[in-house]
Amino acid sequence: MSADVVEIKVRENGPYKVTGPIRLIDADGNVFELPDDGRPVALCRCGASQTKPFCDKSHSRIGFAAAERAVAESEGS
Numbered sequence: 825m826s827a828d829v830v831e832i833k834v835r836e837n838g839p840y841k842v843t844g845p846i847r848l849i850d851a852d853g854n855v856f857e858l859p860d861d862g863r864p865v866a867l868c869r870c871g872a873s874q875t876k877p878f879c880d881k882s883h884s885r886i887g888f889a890a891a892e893r894a895v896a897e898s899e900g901s
């Protein structure tokens with residue numbers, strides 16, 4: 825993977841795993857402190873994390889089933 829490309833990988837029934845140099849900003853414009861050691865960041869998409877926007881693995885506890893597995897593209901919209 826090129827260093828100038830941010831990779832966002834969807835984890836099955838889990839978070840978005842973001843790898844690459846990113847700047848994460850909340851709704852008020854505050855910038856989150858992120859490690860700059862190249863480690864990926866996992867962003868919650870289940871809504872249950874107590875450490876939003878980061879994943880705290882609560883998706884496993886609640887049995888999160890990602891929408892793309894529940895609704896086929898041809899059935900949407």
Ligand code: FES
Nearest residue numbers: 868870879882883
């Ligand atoms: S996706 Fe992991 S806690 Fe929400």
